[in-house]
C-alpha cells in the first residue's frame with residue numbers, strides 16, 4: 073500500500089488535522105493544533121489516524137502521550153491506531169503500537185507520573201487512592217474530630233463538604249468565591265470549612281493517600297516547577313488530548329506546563345458538547361486554547377457529520393444555534409432522509425414507558441437489534457417507570473450511569489482489604505475492613521489503626537491482643553494478612569484468597585449473599601486482566617466499570633439488549649434509533665428557574681448531545697403531566713409540564729409531532745361496553761379453593 077493511501081478515506085479537513093506538523097512545509101513548526109470536531113464528524117477516527125500517521129512517519133510511540141476521557145476510550149484508540157498503522161507497516165505495527173504505553177485518562181497518567189516522581193516531591197510511592205465516597209468518609213472523620221457535627225445550626229454534610237473542596241481545587245478558585253457562587257447556603261461557615269479542609273489535607277498526608285483531585289493537583293504543581301516540568305515535558309514529543317471540552321483548569325495548566333510553547337500539542341473537542349461543569353470542567357479551556365500560545369494555535373474545524381441524517385442534524389443544529397458563545401460551525405450531512413425527528417406527546421410517565429417499549433419492539437421487528445437502540449435521560453431516576461415496563465415485557469436492558477458496580481458494599485469491602493494491605497495507614501480502608509469482623513467496634517478498630525499509623529502491618533497485627541469476642545475472626549484475619557503480604561498467592565490469586573476470607577462475613581451480613589457472590593466472581597474476572605494488585609486498584613478506582621442491569625438480570629454479553637443511559641454516559645456513542653425521555657422543562661433543563669445562565673447553557677448542550685447520538689431515527693418524548701412524589705400511597709396529585717424551552721415554537725418546523733397512543737375515535741369506549749369479559753370475583757374465590 074502506498075504510504076499515504078490510508079489517508080485517502082479522510083475528508084480534506086480531517087486530513088489536514090492528521091498531517092499537521094508531520095510532513096510538508098510546516099514540519100519544522102509542529103505548533104499547537106486545536107481540532108474543533110462537530111458531533112459525529114469523525115473526531116475519534118481523526119485522532120487515531122493522526123497518532124498512526126505520526127508513528128508511521130517515525131515518531132517513537134513510547135514518547136507519545138495520549139489523554140482520553142475514559143480508560144475504555146484509550147484502549148479503543150490504541151486498537152484503532154494499530155489497525156491503521158498495520159496497513160502500512162504490516163506485522164511491525166503491533167510492536168510499535170504496543171509501545172504506545174502512555175495512553176490513558178488524566179487521572180490514570182497522573183497517578184503513574186506521581187509514582188515515578190514520588191521521591192522527588194516527598195510522596196510515598198505506595199500511596200493509595202481514595203474514590204469520592206472514601207474521600208467523603210475521610211472528610212466526615214475530620215468533621216467529627218473538629219467537633220462540627222455537634223454545631224447547633226445545620227452544618228454542611230460530608231457530600232457537600234467534598235463537593236466544595238473539589239470545586240475549589242479543580243477550578244483553582246478561592247474558597248470564598250466557590251461558596252458564594254455555587255454553595256451560597258454555606259456562606260456563614262467560611263472559617264469552619266477552612267479548618268476542615270486543612271485537617272482533611274493533613275489526614276491524607278499522614279495516611280499516604282491521595283484523592284482524585286490530588287492526582288491532578290500534584291501533577292499541576294509539578295508542572296509549575298520549571299525543572300520538573302521540563303523533564304516531564306521532555307519525555308514526550310507529542311501530547312494529544314481527546315474530549316478537550318470536558319477538561320478543567322488544572323488539566324489545562326498541566327498541558328501548558330508540559331508544553332509551554334505548544335510544540336507537539338494537539339487537542340480535540342467540541343465546545344457544543346461540553347457537559348461536565350459539575351466536575352469543574354470549563355468550556356473556556358477550548359474557547360481560549362488558541363490564544364494561550366504565541367504564535368496562536370492553528371484551528372481546524374471538522375464539519376461533515378457522518379452519523380445522522382440531515383433532518384436529525386438540522387433539528388440539533390437549530391437547538392444549539394441559540395447557544396450564547398461558541399465556535400460557529402456549519403455541521404452538515406450527506407445522509408438524506410424524509411423522516412424528521414418526532415416530538416411525541418404522551419399523557420404521563422407510565423404512557424411514556426408504554427410508548428418506548430412498544431416502539432422498541434416494533435423497531436426490532438423491522439430489523440433493528442435492541443443494541444442499536446438507546447433510551448437517554450437527564451437523570452438516572454427518570455428511567456424508573458420504563459425499567460418496570462421493560463422487565464414486565466421481558467425486554468432485556470443494560471443501564472449506564474446509574475449505581476456503579478463498585479459502589480456496592482460487598483465489592484467495596486473486598487477492594488478495601490486489598491487497599492489496606494497495600495497501605496496499612498489508609499484509615500478509611502482499614503476501618504471498613506476491621507469493622508467486618510464480628511464484635512469489632514469502632515473504638516477497638518480505631519486503636520488498631522492508631523498502632524498501624526506508626527508500625528508495619530504484620531508485626532503490629534500479630535502483637536495486637538484483641539478483645540476476646542473478636543479473637544476467632546482476628547486469627548483468620550491475621551492469617552489473611554500474612555498470606556497477602558507474603559505474596560505466595562500472586563496476582564490475581566490474592567483476590568481469590570480475599571474472597572475466601574470474606575465469604576463467611578458476606579453470608580452473615582447480607583441476606584442476598586448469592587447475588588453478591590456473583591458480583592465478586594465478576595470482580596475476579598476483571599482482576600485477571602491486570603498485571604498487578606497496584607495497577608488493578610489504581611485503574612479500577614479511577615475509572616470504574618459503570619454498567620448495571622436492573623431486575624431483568626444481567627444479560628450475557630452476546631445477547632441482545634436495549635441500552636438505557638444517562639445523557640452524560642452516552643457521550644461519544646451512537647445508535648440507529650434514539651429515544652429521549654422527559655423532554656420537558658424541569659427535566660431538561662433539570663432545575664426549573666434555579667439555574668444560572670451558564671447552567672442553563674450546559675443543559676442546552678446536554679439536549680444537543682442526546683439528539684446527536686441518533687443515526688436514523690430520533691424520538692423526543694414529552695409527558696404532559698408528572699406524578700407528585702412523596703404523597704400518601706394512593707395520592708393522585710400531578711403537576712403539568714411544558715415542552716423543554718430549548719425547542720421554542722420557531723424551530724418546531726424541524727420536528728414532526730405525534731401523540732401516543734394514537735386516538736382511535738371509531739373504537740367503542742370501554743364504558744359503553746357492558747359485557748363482562750372476565751369474572752374477577754370468581755377468580756378471587758378460586759384462589760382459595
Ligand SMILES: Nc1ncnc2c1ncn2[C@@H]1O[C@H](COP(=O)(O)OP(=O)(O)OP(=O)(O)O)[C@@H](O)[C@H]1O
Nearest residue numbers: 081082083111112113114115116117378379644645
Ligand atoms: N472520513 C470518513 N468517512 C466516512 N465515515 C466516517 C469518516 N470519518 C468518520 N466517519 C464515521 O462517522 C461516525 C462518527 O465518528 P466518531 O464516532 O469518530 O465521531 P465523533 O466526532 O467522535 O462524534 P461525537 O463527538 O459526536 O461523539 C463513525 O461511524 C465513523 O465511522
